[in-house]
Amino acid sequence: MDQNPEAPARDWHFLLYVAGMTPNAEATHRRLEALVARHVGPEAVVAIVDLSQEPARARRDGIVAIPTVIRTRPAPTHTVIGDLTDTARALQGLGIPEAPPRA
Amino acid sequence: MNDILSKTPTHVPGLDHILGGGLPTRRISLVAGGSGCGKSVLAAQFLAGGARAGEPGVLVTFEQDLDDLRRDLSGFDFAFGQHVETGSIEVLHVDPGAFPDATTGSFTLDGLLLQLESAIEKVSAKRVAVDTLESVISELGESGSLRRELRRLFRWLEARGVTTLVTAEAGRGEAFTRRGLEEYVADCVILLDFRIQNELGTRRARVLKYRGGPHSGDEHPFLIGSNGIELIPLTASRLEHEATRERISTGIPSLDEMLAGTGVHRGSSTLVSGSPGAGKSSLGAAFVHGACRRGERALYLSFEESPEQILRNMGAVGYDLRPWVDEGRLDIESWRPSQRGLEGHLFGIQRAVEEHDPRVMVVDPFTSIAVSEESGPSRSMLVRLVDFLKARGVTTMFTALEAADVSGHSASNSHVSSLMDTWVVLEAERREGARQRYGWILKSRGIEHSRYVRQLAVTDEGVTFVATNSNTVAAD
Numbered sequence: 001m002d003q004n005p006e007a008p009a010r011d012w013h014f015l016l017y018v019a020g021m022t023p024n025a026e027a028t029h030r031r032l033e034a035l036v037a038r039h040v041g042p043e044a045v046v047a048i049v050d051l052s053q054e055p056a057r058a059r060r061d062g063i064v065a066i067p068t069v070i071r072t073r074p075a076p077t078h079t080v081i082g083d084l085t086d087t088a089r090a091l092q093g094l095g096i097p098e099a100p101p102r103a
Numbered sequence: 104m105n106d107i108l109s110k111t112p113t114h115v116p117g118l119d120h121i122l123g124g125g126l127p128t129r130r131i132s133l134v135a136g137g138s139g140c141g142k143s144v145l146a147a148q149f150l151a152g153g154a155r156a157g158e159p160g161v162l163v164t165f166e167q168d169l170d171d172l173r174r175d176l177s178g179f180d181f182a183f184g185q186h187v188e189t190g191s192i193e194v195l196h197v198d199p200g201a202f203p204d205a206t207t208g209s210f211t212l213d214g215l216l217l218q219l220e221s222a223i224e225k226v227s228a229k230r231v232a233v234d235t236l237e238s239v240i241s242e243l244g245e246s247g248s249l250r251r252e253l254r255r256l257f258r259w260l261e262a263r264g265v266t267t268l269v270t271a272e273a274g275r276g277e278a279f280t281r282r283g284l285e286e287y288v289a290d291c292v293i294l295l296d297f298r299i300q301n302e303l304g305t306r307r308a309r310v311l312k313y314r315g316g317p318h319s320g321d322e323h324p325f326l327i328g329s330n331g332i333e334l335i336p337l338t339a340s341r342l343e344h345e346a347t348r349e350r351i352s353t354g355i356p357s358l359d360e361m362l363a364g365t366g367v368h369r370g371s372s373t374l375v376s377g378s379p380g381a382g383k384s385s386l387g388a389a390f391v392h393g394a395c396r397r398g399e400r401a402l403y404l405s406f407e408e409s410p411e412q413i414l415r416n417m418g419a420v421g422y423d424l425r426p427w428v429d430e431g432r433l434d435i436e437s438w439r440p441s442q443r444g445l446e447g448h449l450f451g452i453q454r455a456v457e458e459h460d461p462r463v464m465v466v467d468p469f470t471s472i473a474v475s476e477e478s479g480p481s482r483s484m485l486v487r488l489v490d491f492l493k494a495r496g497v498t499t500m501f502t503a504l505e506a507a508d509v510s511g512h513s514a515s516n517s518h519v520s521s522l523m524d525t526w527v528v529l530e531a532e533r534r535e536g537a538r539q540r541y542g543w544i545l546k547s548r549g550i551e552h553s554r555y556v557r558q559l560a561v562t563d564e565g566v567t568f569v570a571t572n573s574n575t576v577a578a579d
Contacts, residue, residue: 011519026114041121055217065243078204081243082408085208 011039013073014094019066020052024083028067031084037090039099071095112228112267114152115145117334118293121310121323122315124293125417127267133288135273135280136295141306141327142270144179146232148331149496151181151270153230154191160230161265165238166194168492168498180329195222196283202242212252217258235270240282244354255289256533292313296322304445305519308334321487333450342345346456350462351463351498354393355386357568358527361544361553367525368549370496372489374520376503380541381558384408384455385566386527387465394463395427402461403435404452406471410435419567434459439498440471451509460499469501469519489522499510524548529559 016032018088029048036044044071051066051095061070065081071094091098110124119125126149127134136142150160151160165535166173169187172194176183186192195218223231236253243249262266262555269288271280273296285292292312298305307322325334349369359366367373376381384407391401403424405413413435427433436455456464493498503519520526524549531540540559544552557568 017214019211019217049218051214055221058214058217059195059221063218063376064197064202064212064239065210065215066213067210068203068214079202080207081203081206082205082210082248087207089205090207093203093207095204 007074008043010043011044011074012036012044012071014044014046015049015070015072016070017049017051017057017061017063017066017070019050021050025067028083030088031090032053032069034052035084035087035096036091038083069094106283110163111158112152112156113149113268115148115332116330117323117325118308118332120144120415121308121321121334122291122293122313126266127313127315128481129261129264129268130290130345131260131269132293133269133271133280133285134273134293135285137297140273140295140297141325141332142295143167143175143234144327144331144416145269146234146270147176147179147183147361147491148181150192150230150232151183151186151331154186154189155181157540158229158574159191159193159226160232161219161226163195163197163219163222163231165235166196167241168198169194173280173445178329179331180228183239189227193222193226193228195219197239202360206244206246206248209248210252211248212241212256214255223263223265226307231265231267233267233269235272236284237280237282245282253284257287265507274333284569285312286423295325297542307446308332322508323487324449327451328446333503339397349534352393352397353386354389354391354396355566355568357557358386358542358566361555361557362525362547363551367498367552368545369498370493371498371524371548372492372522373498373500373525373527374521374523375500375529376505377542378505378531379543381529381531382542382561383504384413384467385417385420385422385561386529387418387467387500387502389566391433391463391465392417392422392427394425394461394498396433397503399462400460401427401433401463402455402459403433403467404455405435405437405467407437409437412461413437420561421564428561434461438471445472452488453491456492456495456497464492464497464499465502466499468504470504483511485519485522520545525552526552 014036016029018028018042030077033046036046050099051063066081067083071078076091078095080090084090110126111128111132112119112125134142134145137190146162152163153160167175173184183192187194197215197218205424206544222228240249271284273294274280294309296307299351306325306327308325309320309322311320323330323334336529350365350367351369353362375386377383387403391403392399399454403413417424424433428435440453443451452466526545527540527542528545530541531538540561541556542559543556556571558571560567560569
């Protein structure tokens with residue numbers, strides 16, 4: 001499915017763009033953490049960019065929608081928008097191979 | 104609220120006139136049109152015009168970056184690039200690369216709003232143009248979130264106090280725009296249109312909607328020239344003309360006699376239709392000749408012959424026009440019909456009338472540039488041309504070519520004839536080896552005119568309508 005499914009979990013980096021830590025932003029953050037831990041591994045890195053604190057980054061990073069998640073590593077870059085309630089589309093959009101169901 | 108009525112001029116020549124002053128201030132206006140119809144040029148002009156008038160602006164673009172824009176707009180005189188350099192226009196290019204691989208649930212457009220906010224702040228913008236919003240919709244996919252957020256974007260722009268122009272792809276059928284954007288924009292919708300007609304491209308603009316203000320739904324021809332979009336400001340003011348009682352000679356005493364003895368009304372339009380060689384141009388020559396003899400300025404616009412040919416041919420039938428030309432009283436212009444589209448010609452006619460300021464004009468033959476159709480755009484343009492001439496009090500004779508095998512008042516000129524005050528029909532036929540010409544007056548508004556068919560004598564002393572013995576009554 002994706003070119004880099006073999007990279008170790010600690011080499012996976014995700015940026016979550018929000019505009020203020022609203023309840024929606026926090027919920028999306030929780031979903032991203034859970035999804036990444038489950039399908040990539042607990043060592044994967046998730047960082048938050050709060051555009052309400054750094055508004056200039058919206059233009060610099062070309063952010064249109066909130067929330068936006070960018071997989072910065074491993075290359076290539078993948079971007080999804082939305083609150084991640086659709087897990088299947090989130091995994092597909094971020095290029096994460098679905099982990100086998102737990103026994 | 105005063106806001107609703109306050110207007111922001113676009114500075115697009117002619118457009119503000121049909122908008123009654125401009126776009127609604129601090130509101131959203133929509134410009135819809137197909138690709139290549141001039142939407143992006145209009146958006147750039149709106150901002151450049153604002154920048155020139157001390158109102159900085161932001162251009163939000165999804166398809167072109169600053170370099171593309173500079174290249175595309177460098178040929179225009181409105182100095183878009185210069186305004187960007189001096190900081191009165193900010194270009195916010197939203198890179199399609201930033202658009203997502205997937206949509207995973209509900210979202211907002213806060214990122215775009217933050218980008219817009221910083222761009223607006225940077226130049227203290229009073230105007231925003233978004234070209235084109237469809238890009239956002241197709242990249243993000245239509246959804247409840249997107250519809251809600253577009254509404255929010257528009258309300259945000261209004262609250263931010265900027266006057267906004269949004270471009271959109273024209274829709275088919277009922278919808279003005281492909282994505283139904285007009286649902287979000289209730290204040291002003293302008294439609295641009297580009298059509299190929301008789302192998303000539305014609306562009307038209309129409310105001311579909313203007314809340315809180317009157318507007319005419321008429322189609323207005325426009326050009327894209329070095330100034331960008333330029334509307335042809337032929338106004339629809341049919342009812343405002345003063346009905347004149349003054350009558351002027353057609354330049355042919357026998358024709359004047361058929362028109363209750365005194366000719367046509369000043370400022371009226373006369374149609375002279377007929378087959379090739381029936382004598383249409385001779386009537387035109389007599390018309391301007393008569394005007395010049397009265398001391399009036401005249402303009403003869405030919406789509407068939409050069410000024411030199413006209414002078415020679417008309418001299419041979421008794422109308423020596425050269426002295427009038429030498430004196431500067433008569434101007435003869437020859438234009439190639441294929442030189443430009445219909446709207447270009449109408450624009451040219453208007454310019455020529457403004458430049459030469461004639462009291463009498465001949466357009467020979469009008470059918471070279473107008474399309475024969477019952478109710479097409481060429482008719483609506485002719486309506487505005489006739490209105491323009493009436494408003495200026497220019498008495499005009501339009502000649503119209505009829506196919507040779509068709510009787511004089513066939514349907515092919517009927518769409519034009521209803522706009523004309525007087526209609527003179529000419530016919531030519533071969534009889535006993537000689538060409539015979541006939542003429543009669545099919546109608547003349549407000550004038551008790553002759554209903555008899557007369558022979559048309561074209562000699563080296565001019566044109567005469569000779570009463571025949573048979574006194575045939577013209578069929579209607």
